[in-house]
Structure formats: structure tokens, C-alpha cells
Amino acid sequence: MYLNCHSYFSLRYGTISPEKLLALSAANGFKTMALTDINNTSACLDFARLADKYNINPVLGVDFRNGAQQQFIILAKNNTGFHNINTYLSTFLHDTSLIIPEQAPTLEDTYVIYPYIHGKNFNLKTHEYIGVKPQDLNKLKFSKTNNNRSKLVILQPVSFEDKKGFNTHRLLRAIANNCLLSKLPKSEEGQETDNMLSAKQLSEVYNEFPELIENTKSILKQCTINFDFSGDTPNNQKSYTKSEDLDFKLLKKLTYDGLDYRYQKPDAVIFNRIEKELGIIKEKNFVSYFLMNWKILKYARSKNYYYVGRGSGANSIVAYLLRITDVDPVELDLYFERFINLYRKNPPDFDIDFSWTDRDDITQFIFKTFKNTALLAVYNTFKFKASVRELGKVFGLPKSEIDTLSKGHYNIKTLDKLSKLVLIYSEYIQGFPNYLGIHASGIIISEKPIHYYTATFFPPKGFATTHFDMVVAEDIGLYKFDILSQRGLGKIKDTVAIVQYNHPEKPPIDIHDIKSFKTDENIKHILRNAQAIGCFYVESPAMRMLLKKLQVDNYLGLVAASSIIRPGVAKSGMMREYILRYRDPERRKTAHPVLLNIMPETYGVMVYQEDVIKVAHYFGGLTLAEADKLRRGMSGKFRSRDEFLSVKQLFFNNCKAKGEPQHVVEEIWKQIESFAGYAFAKGHSASYAVESYQSLFLKAYFPLEYMVATINNFGGFYSTELYVHEARMHGGSIEAPCVNTSFNDTIINGKTIYLGFMFLHGLEVKTIKKLLFEREKNGAFKSLDDFIERLSISVEQTALLIKINAFRFTGVNKRELLWEAHLKTSKTVIQDHVINLFETKRIDYKTPELPSTTLEDAFDALELLGFTLCNPFYLLEQTAVQPLRATQLTKFKNRIISIEGYLVTTKNTRTSNGKYMHFGTFLDYDGHFIDTVHFPPVASKYPFRGKGIYTITGKVIEEFDCVTIEVIAMEKLAIVQDPRYSDPSPKFITQNKKTPTNRHLK
Template sequence: FASQLWIGVQLLLRGDDRLKLAQLAALGEQFSIPLCAVGGVYMHHPMRRILQDTVTAIRLGKQFDELGFEAQSNGQRHLRSYENLSKLYPPKLMAQTLCISQRCNFVLDELRYEYPRELVPNEYTPHGWLRELTEEGIRRRWPGGAEPKVRNIIEHELTLIKELGYEHYFLTVHDLVDYARSQNILCQGRGSAANSAVCYCLGITEVDPARVEVLFERFISKERNEPPDIDVDFENARREEVIQYIYRKYGRHRAAIAATVITYQSRSAIRDVGKILGLNDELINRLAKSIYWWGDNLEEQLSDSNVDYSDPQIKKLIGLSKLLMGFPRHLSQHVGGFIISEGPLSHLVPIENASMPGRTVIQWEKGDLESLGLLKIDVLALGMLTAIKKSLDLISGYSHSALTVQAIPKEDPAVYDMICKADTVGIFQIESRAQMSMLPRLKPRCYYDLVIQIAIVRPGPIQGDMVHPYLNRRSGKEIVTYPSEAVKETLRRTLGVPIFQEQVMQLSMVAAGFSGGEADQLRRAMSAWKRKGGLEPYHKKLVTGMLERGYELDFAEKLFSQIRGFGDYGFPESHSASFALIAYVSSWMKLYHPVAFCCALLNSQPMGFYAPAQLIKDARAHGVVVLPIDINDSIYDCSLEVDKNFVKLNQPDQITLEPKLRIGFRMVKGLSKEGAEAIVEARTEAKTEPREG
């Protein structure tokens, strides 16, 4: 370690500085190791000393008055100026510190991330193999050939993917989806990836570019200079199989899950600070449970807790909790963001073992990883996919013919009749009370109506005053007008009202002259403007650009006002388009196979808005015969019992093979799966034992 090792000296005005310096100087002289000045920084300002002591007490699990020497004796562990440090440290130590700083010239741009390469056959280039798989997908998706518009979209995407060098990324995601399908695991890509026709060809997404207006810049942009982000939903019950496939294929040294930094919110701050102040558990629980929303106005949030605000301990609790809110509390796993590399990840990022066996976690957040350009694949879980898969298996079981999602008839009028009546308990994305109240007003009659339905009941469109204009135009109460053909082309499918994020991006491009990358930056600013105030720079550019192109000031200002509304959570069309497919499939199952659908929902709990009792009540209303839990007939899961003489309640004149729904032991509160299986096993043994006599 010659010329690479120093002894760091911290002088913190604690009374023993001279003694410590002399001891370390002797140690350095003995081993020929130079000394350098280090700050021992814990905080940026001495006023944060109280916060430092707070997090120390929380970390050690001690009360404030028990900290002793663990508490900071002064505020010297802050970022001190060079001038102040020069008064404390000998010049030789300061010179060594400057020498170290001059040698620390590393920048993050020096890190070179490489995508996994083993998915490309030897005889192909990455682009050649991606094109080969895409062409296969074109033949599968459009047996009669893709129409020119779609073919042009695909060629545009392939060109941009090649230019940016993202072929390996698409191939990696395709491999995961291909594996899942080989194992009969339902999956579907969503999010911005649904804007990609190439993803549709590869089977990653199910959104046909011929059915929606795709905006590839929402997914990949040259100006953004960031890798694409593909989210893939897998069956909730079987996602772990896909995760373990990733580890088997790439090894834990090359694949890991991104981290998420969990920060203090009102309740967690109150609980942790209350403990270190020595408040009793009853008071802490009462204070924490009185908080019903997120925010930093603790006095207002605690107004219903009947506390004495003049109490010094309560004042201290509120003061320290305010300091702590927004501060990192602990590191957690991202819901499914995987990073996969060609070489060992430890050469690029810090990693650690996850609390769950067999998993590795990167200690950096999603944003940090994006800054490095690391490939991230979101391997997500969706409960409704589990329910749909279980429904398919149940239907195939009693109908004796295999049913797949692809075989479900599209655009069935009867399905939309049911949806328009708001008969949607248990249906994906449109089962909430807010959605139910909107369905009879919007009256979806086709797939794209469903896309709009899912997106319009969101805070963004509501705050941006987009809901009523759309409904009025849809019902003919308001005339649809467009200020130009370019705007008409962008908004015609939503009757002149910008409902989706992609439409705002397109409007900024066609009406204000934004580039694709600038439009994507606007999208990002929309979702963060309240937090970062990032929308104002775009106001002038947007309004000026529209005025220069002949648009009225009122139209430009109204559009910007609607953009502000998206800051309260606007929905991307690509997201809604993916969800609408699942909503339609679940609606079809509820209409034509209510018993299987209800059984699958019960066996996929917890999920959705409704408790099992409400799902069962709704199933009975649809003619399903529900049999109670029976010690002799029930198994752990809810199950179907076929009775050839069963008369369906809502069709009393028809004899049908429609099964009955038998409630399973899983619905018994407090009964474990192991306990239920023990009952079934004992029952089976009792039936097989020979009887005496």
C-alpha cells in the first residue's frame, strides 16, 4: 500500500485533540505512514446535530437520555471550511489531504456497463438477431402481412434501437417472456413499452400498434440518452419462478434487484421519535393512528389526538419528527427492478445479500442506476393475471377443452353491455366505485373506449378539467372543434380533449415545435412539477411556440393548465392500453364463466377492492350456486363441483353442466394452509382404510 495509505486524523475540539494527534503521529512515524486531515463529517451544518443524535438513538435503540458518549459533544462534525480546518490541523496534514483530493479524479462516466451477450447466436449480430425475431413476430401477429403504416413504425424503431445500441436489452426481455410462456406462466408487458411495435412483435406486450396511437419517443428518445424501461407483469403466484430463472441463467454475481430508499413519513417519524423520547406505547399508537394523510403539517394531522401541545415532550416530539420526515429510514428492495450485466456487478455498483434467501440487492436506487445507463428490467407481479390463469385452468377443466387468452372473442357486444351497466365487481381496473359511477356515463362500446375509461378516472384528468368536456362531446352535448389539422390528428380519438400523457407530448411537438426528447422531458416535468417546480421553464416555450404557429393564446394557456393537471397523476395511454386488455378478458370471464371467475378471484386473494364475502354475494347474483365449507368435501382452495342435474338459477328451463362453487378452507380465518391440508389428508386416509366387520 505504499503511497496509497494514510492515517486519518479527526480533530473535533473535544479536549483530547493534542493527545490524539501526538499518538497518531507516533504511530505514523513507527510504520512510515503519513497523516492527513479528515473532517469526520456527519452533517452539513452544526444545527443538524440534534438530528444526528436522533438517528443515532434510533439506530442504537436507546432513549435520548441513555446515549451518553454516543451523542455528539458538539457540532464540529459538519462541513467545515478550509480556513477553519487550517487553524486546527498542522500544514503538513492539510497538504496530504489536498494531495489525496487531487488524486481522486474518478467520474461516474468512466464506468462501462455492458449488456449480457449470450442471447445472440454466433452467426448473428445483435441487430440481425433482433430483426430475425421481429420478422418472426410480424408473421405471427399479422399472418396476412403488416399494413404499411405498421411496417414503417417497426422500421423506424429498429433503426433507432440500432443507433442507440439497445438490441441486447430487447433480446433479454424477450428471453424472459419466452421462458415464462414456455412454463405456461401468464405475462404481459405494460407501461411505455406498449408504445413499441417491436415489443408487440416480440411478444413482450399485447397492445397492437394498429389499435392505438403509439408514440415511440415515450419509450426511447435520443435526446434523453437513457436506456429504455420495460415493465413486464407476471402471475403473482409464479413470479418467483421467473426471478430464479434470471439467477440461474446469469448468476447472482451478474443479476441483482435495485434498491428503494424508504424515507420517514408522518407515522413512522412519530413512532420512532416517540420511542427515543420515552413516551408510552399507548400514546405513541394514538398519535400515529390519528394521522390519515401524508404531509408535513403535523400539528394539523394530530389535531384529533387530544394531546397537550404545551407539554415540552410533545413539542419536542413534533419538532424532531418534522426534522426526520423525508430522511432515509432504511433500504428496501425495488418491487421488481432487475439489473443484469455482462460482467460481475460488484465491479460497477455496491451489492449486498437480500433478507430473502437467494437474492442479491444493489444498494442504489432506480434513479442512480439510470444515471449510469444500467439495463433495468421490471419483473413485476399482477394478481389479476394469477386470477385469469386460474380461471382458464378451471374452465378448461370442466369444459374439457383448453381455453387461452388468445382464444377469447374480441369486441363482444354482450361484454360491453355488462360493463355499461357497471356490473364490474371483481373486474380489473374498473371495479372501484369511482369507475362504476363513470361507466354508465361514458358507456364503453369498444376496446379504445375501455382504454379511455381506465385513464379518465384519475386525478390528472379530473384536476385538468378534462372529464366533463369529454363526456359532453361524447354524448353530443358539445361540438368537437380543433384549431388545426395537426391538433385534430393528435386528439381526434379523445374528441379534442388531451387525456393521455402521450397526447400532451404529441401536442407539444406538432403545435409548439418541441423535439421528441424535449417532449419527453416535458412529460417528466409534468409528474414532478409540484415537487421540483420543473414546469415553469416549459410554460414560456410551449406558449411561445404555439403562438408562433398561429394558435390562440387561450388555447395555449388552457393546454398548459391541463398539463398542470397531469401533475396530479395523469395516465399514459400505453399503460391504459395494456390494462384495458386485461379488463376486457376479466369482463368476458365474469359474463360467460362467473363461477370459474369468482372461484379464481377467491383463490387469488388478497387483491382488488372487494372482500371475499362481497365477491361471493355478487357471484350469487349472477346465478352461481355457492356451497358452504364442508369438512368432508372442501379442500384448501375454493373449488368447483360439477353436477349434471344442476339447474342454473338464472336459466331455470335449461339443464347445464355449469359447476357449483365450493368454498375452501382458505376462507376460514386462522386456519393455516398446513392445517387445511392435514384435514384433507386425514380425510383421504379415513376413506381408504378398510372397515372392520
């Protein structure tokens, strides 16, 4: 008898999870209930899916409101009504300037319930009713509305479970209104009585109005909703050509047409694999899914977009021949059943990576090409620390107290009542949905209109977006297309173009010649010595150390390393075991013989997702259907569901029946569990490795051009500063931006690299556009006067360029140039110049000699670029005293040493008992890497104190040819005082008035 129930997807209003609503309904004796979240349908499908579990008939609808003001509720009689409600709601969510009217529209197969308003005359249509709340019953007795009881229904809202839920609701409303709790208007919150009464209690409340009870039951009885949650039938667009028979003929033709491109002499193994795959793809109704991916990537190639196809679909030879992926499953012996099998309900994953500059155009193409398309949402939830801040403001706590609470720097016993409430309720709302966002890559293309399943909103990205996430989409048989963006592909594409202009004499690069890259000795050298800074997926400190430990110098080794580095393998302890077995053939004999037989290539160690499926099938005795449940469980999305737990028990039962020792079975299951949510399919890792090889080739032969492309694509794992440093280590001469040479992007001329204007903090885009347009139209600038005369920009913008020495070609000291700029340029924003017939003569001001120093240049660069263009060790207050260098550390194995290092990056993690520890990456004086480990006692006593140079004291540890320092003490060193606000230091050379700045202290 509940027509107006809110889950916590009534964002910043409701406080009950959808499943909890169902549990409450069942506990209170109800067989039917309506979920009507406020302007939202996120929970609808999950609510309908879970309803069977509680023996509840679900009714779906929406509570239409302007802010907190309820206008009306619309309930769906059936799926058509739900479709119509979603379409109507979406008009307001796509155009937020629209106001929901007082009068509901006439939508087929729906019921409308208006909230009772005393004294208001309702002109109701056949499908419309008035909902009466318990507090309105007395007024109803004396109202004309009472005379037409056939149009009255019960309207007992359910928004929270109890008093704590109501308090939480009020806090959420205060957050939504950005006001103090004490200032929250009553009109912005629900009634304290908006909770669920039992069937008996509700009947007693309305016992004087039996017609209301019967009318409510009648409406609910006529509402049914049916969705298939079995996943047996995909609901993606069923046909690419509008004929499923033609679809298969086209797929088969495209597959065989691709043989010439991929194979010189295809053999029986290849043909058999093709036929096997085509048969299962057809049987599982995945044909259109393959063709739509092919269509998207055919368009990408027509636009010369670089892409990488990966995911479990990379195990498919059909995908390889359609050029969806670049991984040959026959060459790599990729496990067919990881890609697809007869028991698999959902299509294989195709994660398609594009350059971040190309992805939006691809998305636009998909929306234009396919009719029923939408982006998938994600539920951005309340996080504890953010909730502490939000609730701290709601309770009116001072900022200092909020900071203390959010950082966890408090003694709970000394906190006042309000602070304790902030912590209690922050923990309570942790995990509540806060607002809807956009999935990083997911797009659905359905056979039915998107609004058949959900309402859509229209975020700034400009594409219709569902209200549900990828898990709900998969539950309903809508399998996503993953269109991702990454900077690695942009770097590769841009490097090829940069090489063409910097080395016009060289032949064009065939970046797709992966076969020759795999045997290239220079690439092997980079891999073995872990010199892959900037290269896709192999540049992080962890990967750099792993490459050293494994001494990887071949494609298959890199494929394995790409998966071994994942948290699942590392967490189970098998990464170390793999390294030991890799380096010591004798140790491989200690592997369980069945596991070694299943995975000889990885020495009996589970490295890939398909290894887990193989182990479950061959060792655990699971059928492929049961193993497919395990595959789904490994995604991390379904681990809490009964299906995963049932497979676990079956695994143990089968192993016990085979006589396997319990401790062995437990250890193997522990390894299986560690893969959940983290492991890569081998084809996925192989796809990554292809892109790694492309970037390794460019790094090996064109390191400066590759670093320029890396800088312009905003780096990778590290900051811009490190890639500038890496370019310098490869012989590049780094120049600050120059008004006559630089562009928006960083450019290279020979070995000289000019940083781009876009890296100057505070320099406006319109200034850069004006400068480049004027320079292209009328040539280089001759002087500061010429620059000021030709460009109408503010003195502040001119000053930024002067400070970074962008006018060094004039030979005039920048302090003098700053004086001139302030004297000759207005501080107000001036309009573009109007062309005059006669040139205006400027007054030639005489400025005094104002020498500046290289130290000032360093601090200006630090302010404007975020890093200096000189060696950062030159900024130390006291000259570096430790003579030790990173290359010498191997001589001091197991000894305590001290060395100075410039902090590059840190990784924070927790030990098994929850204590923080860190891994550090530093550069020594000569620019070589120092790797450090900071165990909890040291991490607590000697914390990192931001960017800068540290004296590191610790024990040198060498393991598998990889050197690290176990830190026992660490001190951040002081740098010199900023000379721009003090007397210049005598250790720096003073510039002569007519001498260009020496920017590279070497």
C-alpha cells in the first residue's frame, strides 16, 4: 500500500538502500510496493531484480519535484508506462531550465497521484488520483474532495527507516542546500513520520476511510513490470544490417577478407579456429556486437586515429582479422575459452583505447551512427573524509576543527558533542550515492529505446547518459562498448609527426611494424636496463624494478610482466614466486605438477585471468559453465553474490573428492581470490605490450622527439618536470618559451627543445592565440617596443613572458624590460588595436641598470613552470655534501649509507596490519634514479615534506639485481632564500646588462 517510497537514490534526500526497502516491506507484511525516487530512476531495475528475493511485486515510478516541492507521482502500469515516464522525466533532465508543471501529462499506461492540498479543486482524469497523507485526514473530512472518495488513495511516504534516518535526511538536505542545519527551512525537508508502518498500523490509520485502502490496493494490483535478468538474451542492437542472416554473411566475409592482411600463409590451425569462433559467435547472438566494433574502428582508421583493442576479446582470431585488435591469438596460444564459450552469456570485452584528442570524435560518431545510444553513469558516493567536511560545515564547525577531523588528528575522548556527531554521521552516509557521474568509457547501444530501461540526463559532455551503472546494465543484458582515452597513443602519433618535421631526411616511420620491433636489439637493451621512462605501461617505478628483476628482453616476457605487476598476483605472493622460478629453473620443479602442466609458460604460476579459469576447470573440476561464473566473479562486480560463493564450495568439494591436500587447495583458492577485480587476460596484456613496443621503438631511436610528444600530451606516470629532465639526459638542450620561437606546444629544432606557452602558469589562452597570430601574419618581434606596439595585451601578461625570459633575443636584462613594460603598457585590459595610418611614436624612457641573476631565473621558472630549468641541487642553501651517487650503490650492499636525492614521486600503501608505509623515487645529483622503501616506523618518524631535496640514510639492499635503500632516517634540505625578495646570493653570477641569461647551470 505504499505508492511513494524513496531509496537513497533520491539523492541527498532518501536514506534507505533499495534492497533495504524491500526487506522492510517484506518484514511489515506487504506483497507489493512502489519505488518512486525523486526525479531519478537509478534504483528501478535493481529494485525489480531484487524483488523476487523478498517475494515482493515491484511497482516502478517517479516522484516529480521542483527542488523539495512535490508536484505529482507517476506510476507505471507496465513496461510501456515505465518507458513513457522515463521519456517525460528526461525532458527535464536534458534541459534543466524547464520547470516541472503542476499538471501531469497524459502518458499511456500510467497512474498519476497528486498530493492532497486542502481547499484545492482537482479536475482529475480517469488515470489520476489524489494521495492523502495521515496528517491530512482530519482536513479531508471537511473538504469537498471527501465527496469523491473513489479518487483518493493512501500517500504515506517512506524516506527513512527511523529517527536516525530522519536526522540523516535533514543533514543531507542541509548539504544539498549548502546551509547550516539550524537554517534549513522546513519546506526543504520531509516529515519525521515519513517512514514505513506495518500493514496493521497503516490500516488502523486509515480505518475511517476504507475506500482509500481499496483504491490503493487496486492501483498496485494493476501494476506489473517485467524485465529479464537472466542475461540469457543480449539486449544490445540485435542486427547491424537489419537482417541477422546478412549480419553473419558480412562477418564471415570480413573475417576471411582480413586473412591477407594478417597472414602470409594461413594454415589449418587458423582456418579451424576461424570456423570454431564464427560458429559460437553466431550461436550466442554476438554477431552484431562484433560488426559494430568493426564499424567504429573502420571509421577510426579512415580518420588516421591510432587505437588499441584489448580486453578478453583480444583472445579472438575474428577480432584480429577484423582489425579490432592487433594480437594474434594463434601465435600467442591464447586460451579460447577465456574469449568465449557456449556457457558465456555476455559478449567478450573489447576495450578500445584512443588518443585523448580523438576519443570525443569517436563518441560523436557512435551517437550519430547508432540509434539507441547512451553513456553509462557511475554513482559518485559520499566518501568519509569529504563527508566530514560537508557535515562539519552543516554543523557550523570552524575550518580548523574540520581540518583536524578530516585528517584524523584527534583523540575521540576529547571531542565535543558536535564533532562526534560529524564523525558518526559521516560514517553512516559513507557509500550513499551523492550524485551521478559518467562512466570512464562505457557506452550502450540497445535494440529498444534507451528510455525503455531508464531515464537519461545530459551532463556537460553533451551526450545522453543513463541513470544506472554498468553492473545494472549487464544485469539487464545491455553489454557496454568501452571507448577509452589514454595519452600513450597521442604520444606515439605525435612523435611520428615530430620526427617528420625534425628529421625530414628520414623515411616515414612504420609504427605498426611490431614484428621487427620484437627483435630489435636497442629495444631489448632498454627493457633489460629498465630505461623506459615515458613508455606506455612500463615506466612506473614498480614496473621499472620488475623489468630489472626479470631482465625482460622479449615480447612474451613483457606480456607476462604486464600482468604480473597487477595487484592480484602481487597480493598473493606469486609475483615473487614467478621471479624466483623465472631466474632459477630448478625452483620450477617445486610447482604443483598439475599447475605446471596447465601453465608451463609461467612455471605453474597463475598470471592471467585465463590461468584461473584453467585451474578451476582442470584442477578444481569445474565445468566451463561453472568456470564462467568464476570469470564473472573475478571482475569484482559479483563477488558478494551467491553464484560466486557456490562455485567456491564446489571447487573445494571437487578437490576434496580428488584427494588434494586441504592446505594446497586453500592456497590455490587464495591465489584465485586475489585475482578478483585485478587480473588481466593474456590477450589484454599482449595488446598493452604492442603499444609498449611502439613507444619503446620511438624512445630507442628518437628519444628527444618522443619526450617532446610526451610533454605535449601532459606526460604519463610522472610530471612534466621529469620528462624535461629525461630529454636533457638524452642530450637535449632545454629552452624556456620565447616569443619569436615557441608555440603553444613544446617544439624541437635539432636537439634544442623550446617549451610551449601552454606550460606557463597564468598565461591566458587568448594571449597565446594573439601572439601566434600576429607573429605568423607580420613576422618575428624585433624588440619589446615592437611587441607592445603590435599586441594589445595587459602588462600582467607581458610581465609573465618577460619573467620567463621570452624576450632574451633582445639582449636586454629582464628587470629593465619589466620596468619598460610597466611604463609603456596600460594595466587595464585594452581593446585590440585599430589600424592607424600613422605609427604612434612611443616615448623612449631611460631605465637604470638593473642586473638580475641566474638564481632569480630559477625562481621565476619555479613559479611559472612549476620546476626550474637548472639542476635543482644548485638551489640548496648549503652545497651538496654527499659524494655518493646512485650508480655507486651496488658497491655498498647491506651497508648503511647517506645520499642526497631530489624527490620525484611517492607511493603510499598499507601493511597487512593497516599501517602506512611508502616507496620513494628520487634523482641523484647526476640525474639517476634512487629507489627507497620506508617501513611504518620510519614513515611515521620521517614523513615526506613535499617536493625538494632530501638526505636519505639507509641500508642498501640488492635483490634480483635491483637496488633499493631501506630508509632509517630522512631529512629535507633547505634551499636558498628567494632572491626576488632579498639580496641576491653571491654564489650566482650577476648578468651583464647586454648578456643573455645563462639558464642552464651546469
